[in-house]
Each structure stands twice: as structure tokens, then as C-alpha cells.
Amino acid sequence: MSDSSISSRLSPRARWPIFIGMCLVAATIIYPLFFVVATSLRSNVDYKRDPFGIPKEWTFDNYLKLWNEYGVGRAFMNSLFVSLTAVTLILVFATLAGYALAKLPVFGAKFFTTTFVSVMLIPGPVLIIPIYLVLARLGMVGDYSGLILVYVATGLPFAIFFSTLSFRAIPDELLEAARVDGAGFFRTYWSIVRPLGTSAIATLAVLQFLGTWNELIYSLILIQDSKMKLLTPTLASIGKRFLTDQPLTSAGLFITAMVPLLMLTFASKYIMRGLQVGLGR
């Protein structure tokens, strides 16, 4: 920050109240999360004795019980599998399409772009009935293939929009040079577009992963088999079943929240960048 721009802001003395105010707001976010973690590490008896106090003893029992007996471990793995598969497919399809729309001549490019942009505006709840019926007709209800396909379809429009925008920044000279050297489509895609677009691709990967990991409605209606259930529906039913056992539910909350929180810790740069572009979503 240069001096001149500081002069148009508040004086350092006036900043102190702001800082303290912001700390208070931050506390309203941090404290509930801290409370969840602290509660998850104690027994229900201990919690009911004194919810706000220091636990008498710390225990991992809630986590072990959830993970092994209530199917949370399996659901966690199922969610991981479905999310990773969906994100990989989205990245492959979206970068191919994005590269083509950004840099190559395409028949009916305008038509494709219009389709992708206009379906982005469709509100989610409108699609659940027809998608369910289409998948039922194809015999894909109760099967990960159907669920993954839905995640890919709903994730793709934004992913294509985002990668088209990002890949436009790749200099034409580089692509031209590659063409002169005899590199074909896939060679250029892999050796030039992919490395130059790494940051955009990472941003997309993080955003799409968060979206699929946190998704509730399709994972709820498309997967009925309890062994195949994903994490969010499993957590929702645990929350309903164990109303009076808050430590147990809290452990489930932390297991589910852990993955997004880790991503925010290590990839906040990508998340912030992606959301600025995602403004149009």
C-alpha cells in the first residue's frame, strides 16, 4: 500500500475499533465450530453435565462408533469415490471443450456456448423429477453411474465457462509454434494447454470437489441402498436419529466438514480466485 492511498482511508487510531469488531464477528464463526469439535471429543453424559465447561475426559469414542458401527466410514469412502470420479470427468470434458471453444474453430461454437450458459441459469429443484425419471428409464437409479452423471452434467456448464475464459489467455503464438512443429490436438492439449492452465484447472478441481462433496438432494434420492449411501445423507439421518446425543452428531459434523476445511486451509488462494470469476454463476 502506498502512502497516498492510505491517506484516503481511516487513521490508524480509528482502525482499532474496526479490528476489534471484526474479531467479534470472526468469533461468532469460529466459536460454534470450536464448540462442535470440543463436544465431539466428550461423552454424552459428560456433555449434559456441563456443556460449556471443560470436559472431564477427552475421548475418541464418538468417532470410532460412527465410523465403524453407523456406517460413516463407508459413507466417507463412497463420497470420496463419487466426488473424485465426478471431478476427474468434469475436468477432462471441460478442459477439452474449453480449449476448443477458446482456441480452435468449432462448428456452431455460438450455439454450444449459448447452450452451456443458458443451462447455468436453471434452478436445481426444477430438474430433480425429470432427471430421476430419465435415470430410472435408463436403469441408473440406485447406482453410482447415474449419480456421477448428474454431478458431471450439473458441474460442466460452469466448468466449461471457466476454462474457456482462462484458456483464452494462452498466447496464440505458442499454439501456432506447436502446430508448425507438427503437434496434433492431444499433444498440444497435454503439453501446452494443460501446463499453462494448471492454476485454472486446480481452481476448478477444488470448486467442483466442494460442490459434489457437499451435495445433498441427488445423493439422497438416487442412492437408497444403505451400504452405498454417501456422507451427507448419512449425516442427515444420524442428526435426525440421535437428537439427544449431541457429541455423537458433532463427531459426524466434524468428519463431514473436515475435508472442505482442509481444502480451504491449503487451497484458499484457488477458492478465492475461482469465486471471483464465478460471480456470473
Added chain:
Amino acid sequence: MMRQSKLIGTLAVLPSFIIVAGFMAFPIIFVLFISLTKTNGLTFEWLWFKNYLELFADPIVHEVFLNNFKFVISVPLVIFAALVSAVLLFEQFKGWKFFRVIFFLPSVLSVVVIGLIFKNAFGYYGSVNQFLGLFGNEPKQFFINSNYSIFIIILALVWSGFGYQSLLLLAGLTSINPAVFEAAAIDGAGWWRRLWSITLPNIRRVLGFVFIINFIYTFSSLFGFIFVITAGGPLYETTTIDYLVYLRAFSSSNLGSGAALAVVLYFFIGLLTLWQSRVFKLQMED
């Protein structure tokens, strides 16, 4: 050569297009068809507009629509909280980047997680009751009263939503030319005066955008919160349109009725979007 590369380019777009057309574009047409029939998913009986007429006459639908409008109270609250934090973050005091990430934190969590945090906190054995108990109050069953329930869901919406919105507003603030602020400071305009005459007018487009996406959000994306926190109850008192679509779709024998409701929602949101571009004269980025 040109023709060949055009073919390759088209082939690269095609897989994405087929998936999006099959699972987003086609379903939109299909839902229109379903809404004009009585169906269990296997047989379709053509009804013309009977489902719609029944919907418009259905007192539950009226009640649910009204419920959605109650949730609209969350919109100014979220925006106010977001605006205050954006304006303060824009001062770029020490550690503002850290605060930005903290405020954003609830946005990466699943609605199931956020919903259960609030359901637990306001539950009979929850921390709110325990806290009120410290002052000698009897524990309350908050969720048997729909006014409390709606208040709690609105609180959850504000808590989880303001961080993301403040990021959007902050992006708007950052794009104001700093010279404008400096000129005003030189002319002797104080901080409040600058806030009122420069900062706010300059981000009114972003504000308009944030306003409308929040408005649309309260009509289309409350499913998770409702499902986890109240399951729409007591009776239909906290049911929203998107939750009713789910209820009608998966617990009644006529999918057509749910589809008609979805179509009405679609057109309603379409109108909102049109209104957005009219009133706020926003240009979507291409």
C-alpha cells in the same frame, strides 16, 4: 487443413454437449411434458393443465409460497452484514486477508453441516437452552413453533452466507478507482461522507446483483436447510417451494403435480432474472 481442425474442435466439445443436453437441456423439456400429465413414472395420462389448476387452488401451495416470502427477510440481513464487513475489510487493516478467509469459512461447508449445527444449538438439550438455563430459564422446544424455526433458519442463512457475499462486494469495492477516494479526501470529505457519496453509489450494481442472487436463492436453494432442520414442519409451516417439489415428487403417486410446481418455480425465477436485468441494468460477463 482448416476443415479438419474445425472437425477436431467440434469433436472436443461434443462429449460435454451430449451430457449437458441429455441431463440438463432435455430434462427441462421433459419436465414441461410431465407437468401436463398424471404419472407414476411409468404410464403417462395426458391431462392438459389440470395439475396447474389444482396447484393454483391448493391452499398448501399458497401457504408454502408465503413461507418463502418470510425467508426473504434473510436477504437484507445477509446483505447488510456482508456490506458492513466488506466496507471494513476494504480498510485493509492488519490481518484483513485472514478475516476474509474466516468469514468465508461457512461457505465451504455442506448445508447439512450448517443445518445440524443450528438444529443442535437450538435443540432441547442444545447450547442455547443450556445457556438460557444459566439464567434460570426452562428449556424451550424451539422447533414446535414455526416462527422460531423460521428465525433459526434465517439466522443460519445469514451466518453461512454473509462471508461469500462480502467477497463479492469487496471485489466491487476494489474495482473503484482509488483516485476518486483521494480526490474526495483532499477536498476534505470525511470517512462517512465518502462512504455515502462515493463507496455505496459506486458498488450499487454489485449490490443489485447480490440482492437478486440472494432473492433467487431463498426461492430455490433452501431444501437442505429445511430437510435437516425442520423437515418442513410443524405441518407445512416451514415448507418452502423447493422442499414441496421434493415432497410431491417422492411421497405422492402423482409426479405430474410436483413437476407442475417445479415449472411454476422455474418461470417465477425466470421472471426474477428478467427483473434483475431490467431494474439493475446489469451486464452478465460473457
